[in-house]
Amino acid sequence: PSSYKVVVIGGGAGGLAVSSTLSNTLGKGEVAVVDPSSVHNQQPLWTFVGAGLKQLDETQKPMAEVVSPNATLIPEAAAKIDPESNTVTLADGTKISYEYLVVAAGIKLDFEAIKGLPEALGRDGVASNYSADYVEKTWEFLQKFDGGNAVFTMPSTPIKCAGAPQKIAYLAEEHIRSKGLRGKSRVIYNTGIGKIFAIDKYADALTKVAASRGVEVNLLHDLVEVKPKERKAVFKVLGDGPQAGQQIETPYNFLHVTPPMRPYDFLKNSALANAAGFVDVDKETLRHTKFANVYSLGDCSSLPTSKTAAAVSAQSYVVKHNLLADIRGEKRPAERYDGYTSCPLITGRNKLILAEFSGYTGKPQETFAFDQSKETAFAYWLTSSVLPSIYWKGLLQGTWRGPSPIRPLLNPTGSN
Ligand code: FAD
Incomplete structure (x- = not known):
């Protein structure tokens, strides 16, 4: 089989952040990127697309254009x-082999x-920002909406960007x-989990935003069925409260679904997976717990933090440092990931709560010296106008490792 020093499975945010630096450092032909998709999606922008604030084509680039010229793109699924x-x-059926x-x-x-x-998706008012195929339907159906119930769902499974299911509710409102x-x-x-957001500081702020905007929040309400003919969504009440186990039917005129998510079968069925199906890595070094020549990052990994591109920025730096040290046989101390993640909680066309925290400690890790649980136009501008370029030109090129190097300058006391 063809063999490579490093094989990277996935040409998404994490795969490209890592493969760009590794292929540029190791030279042509040493690094392969395996991904069947002909396009790379900057998914964080899909919230804006669903609200009519950006176009889908601004969020997509041909995969062949974003993979480093020094890496070999293999356009197949693993x-x-x-x-x-x-x-x-x-x-x-082709086999490829790797050292790492x-x-x-x-x-x-x-x-x-x-x-x-x-059957319902993409028709009669049912849309989802989570898929390139249906994100434009969100804006199409919101424009057609002329009153009634606008219903937004969040599943009970782990998902990527746990804030996105409610961002679109505020924009739609x-x-x-x-x-x-x-x-x-x-x-x-309606959310399948028991809190509006994992971290109390931001949960408190979001609870106030929802109340002030008249957004009805139902915790532990998990979508189990859509009845498109009757235009009803069926929710199962979770937990152990008085309504637990009941099914509630909610009529909708517009329905935004965040689907349940799960690990891909080829990973779940591999020796790399933990019991839940995620690639089982050390939460600090990002090295596999059993196979020392394997690393993982991003949404498919077992890392116990919120799954975001912001988290991938910090994780990619750690993977690259530790993997290059392995390849070179250097005894450098390992870089360690601290669980950093961020969620830009858009609450309106010019308002945003910029949650930044460690999923490991549950504590805020804010880059700026102001209280980031407040809605600001600055944070909106940063997210809509600055971060998209950082994603294309920094993260995917392997030069952006998240805000940790600039945080001590911008927020010296780390007071927030
Ligand atoms: P991805 O970027 O999803 O890449 C995975 C890649 O693997 C894909 O290219 C796919 O084609 C490929 N692949 C799949 N199966 C195979 C296979 N069998 N073989 C080979 N390749 C395969 N993050 C933020 O930081 N901020 C936000 O505001 C934000 N908002 C979001 C809003 C929405 C609506 C969505 C959907 C996501 C949002 N995210 C946000 C999350 C962010 O996009 C992801 O966490 C991030 O892209 C994860 O990177 P990744 O490399 O793990 O996975």
Whole structure:
């Protein structure tokens, strides 16, 4: 089989952040990137696309253009990993071998897990920002909405960008109000988990935002079925409260679904997976717990922090440092990932709460010296106008490792 010094599975945010630096450092032909997708998606921008604030084509680039010229792009899906023999079998049956493996395949959207959803999606008011195929439908259906129930869902599984399911609710609420339809509309946010956001500081701020905007928040309400003919969404009440176990039918005129997500089968079925199916890595060094020549980062990894591109920025630096030290046989101290992640919680067309925290300590790690749980126009501008370029030109090129190097300058006391 063809063999490479490093094989990277996935040409998403994590795969490209790592493969760009590694291929430029190791030279042409040493690093392969395996990804069947012909486009790379800057997914964080899809919240803006769903609200009509950006176009889908601004979020996509041909994969061949964003993979470093020093890396070899293999446009196939990885189908099987055998870490005992250091080989990856591709969907077409070809085998490739590696000395080091980096797994960054992302997380699978599981629309099929919701009864009726695959048939309903993209029609009659049902959309999802989570997929390139349906994100434009969000804006199309919001424009057609003329009152009634606008319903937004968040599943009970781990998902990428846990804030995105509610960001679109705030943007939609603003749109509905601006059209003069607020008086004859309800905006309902049903989440399968028990809190509006994992970190209390931001959860408190979001609870106030939702209340002030009249967004009805129902915790532990997990979408289980969509009935497109009747235009009803069915929620199962989780937890152990008085309504637990009951199913509640909510009529909708617009329905934004965040699907349940799960690890891809080829990872779940591999020797690399933990019991939940995620690639089992040390949470600080990002090295596999059993196979020392394997690393993983991003949404497919077991890292116990919130799954975001911001987290990938910090993780990619750690993977590259530690992997290059392995390759060169250097005894450098390992870089350690501290669980940093960030979620830009857009609450309106010019307002944003910039949550930044460690998923390991649960403590805020704010880059700026102001209280980032406050809605600001500055944070909105940063997210809509600055971060997209940092993503293309910094993260994917391997030069952006997140804000940790600039934080001591901008927020010297780390008071927030
Ligand atoms: P991805 O970037 O998803 O890349 C995975 C890659 O693996 C893909 O290119 C895929 O084609 C490939 N792949 C899949 N299967 C295989 C296979 N079998 N073989 C080979 N390749 C395979 N993050 C933020 O930081 N801020 C935000 O505001 C934000 N908002 C978001 C809003 C939405 C609507 C969505 C969907 C995501 C958002 N995110 C946000 C999350 C962010 O996009 C992801 O966390 C990030 O892209 C994870 O990077 P990754 O490399 O792990 O996975």
